[in-house]
């Protein structure tokens with residue numbers, strides 16, 4: 062089992078080998094119909110994905126970033142409105158906020174779920190904002206700007222505590238757009254609804270990415286927005302297609318942000334397997350939990366809140382000497398990743414926001430300790446055992462080295 066990349070971080074090749082016939086059939090169908098953008102394959106996929114998420118509508122778009130941007134634009138984020146999100150996400154979340162005309166405000170995460178902490182959200186609202194009960198308007202004190210929306214990010218396939226976030230949103234008139242780009246099929250038990258709800262079916266709208274490595278990945282770029290709101294769905298359809306509902310009648314300026322027909326066809330093929338793949342990821346995650354159990358405090362494994370069924374887009378552990386462990390695993394041919402090494406508020410791109418080191422202690426602490434280890438539906442038990450053995454060996458050596 063030695064050699065370079067004996068165990069890849071992610072294996073997309075096996076999936077495509079397994080589905081080769083179905084996938085090439087889509088290609089031939091698109092060639093024969095010469096239908097490459099929009100059309101029946103896109104509509105079929107949108108219908109199936111809305112059903113999968115438990116929403117009334119799905120709008121296929123060019124990427125997850127498009128999905129976030131168009132959802133925020135359609136939800137009428139006015140120029141300069143503040144949108145709250147977490148600092149430990151991929152930059153696409155905040156790029157979309159800025160590009161939709163919004164201003165970014167960060168709120169720290171919960172140390173267990175790594176998602177937006179509702180208590181810190183409340184603290185931000187109470188300490189940094191003013192609420193005018195008459196107009197129903199929340200204003201950020203420092204900038205005098207209206208606070209308009211929250212973008213909770215369901216990171217690693219774990220969901221944010223949506224009941225608490227939705228309660229605050231209702232109380233302060235904020236729109237909630239879920240960033241579900243890593244959470245296709247994750248479920249949240251809503252006490253309010255007394256039911257399990259899929260990621261993407263709770264906020265006003267939700268963004269999904271079909272970047273190849275996501276739980277549901279295209280063979281190229283792709284994304285989708287889900288919503289129950291028909292007028293919002295219509296607006297998003299116009300925004301993705303140059304602001305037109307009818308060819309060459311442009312009501313607004315929009316974007317070229319459509320989903321390709323072939324991508325939609327390939328996504329429809331893969332969607333039929335997503336439930337099984339997610340189950341497989343969950344089983345592997347629980348097996349990792351067990352295998353790491355007797356490492357004690359040396360390895361912090363993901364915590365699945367009782368109100369959540371995660372889909373383990375990533376399996377993220379925490380160890381003190383993360384960089385050392387990463388090198389040791391690389392030496393053993395085991396691929397890993399860091400999601401994400403530098404919190405957004407400390408990125409050069411956001412220098413102008415004026416956040417300093419120490420602003421979000423939980424995010425900053427975990428950024429130095431997190432390591433994503435191999436996780437994909439076809440990961441074998443043997444491969445998993447080897448990963449755990451190598452992690453344990455590294456930790457044991459460190460213990461032996463400390464006097």
Ligand SMILES: *Cc1c(COP(=O)(O)O)cnc(C)c1O
Nearest residue numbers: 124125126151153242243270272
């Ligand atoms: C992947 C991802 C995005 C962006 O999706 P693209 O399809 O790459 O544009 C946004 N947010 C999160 C949390 C993601 O993981």
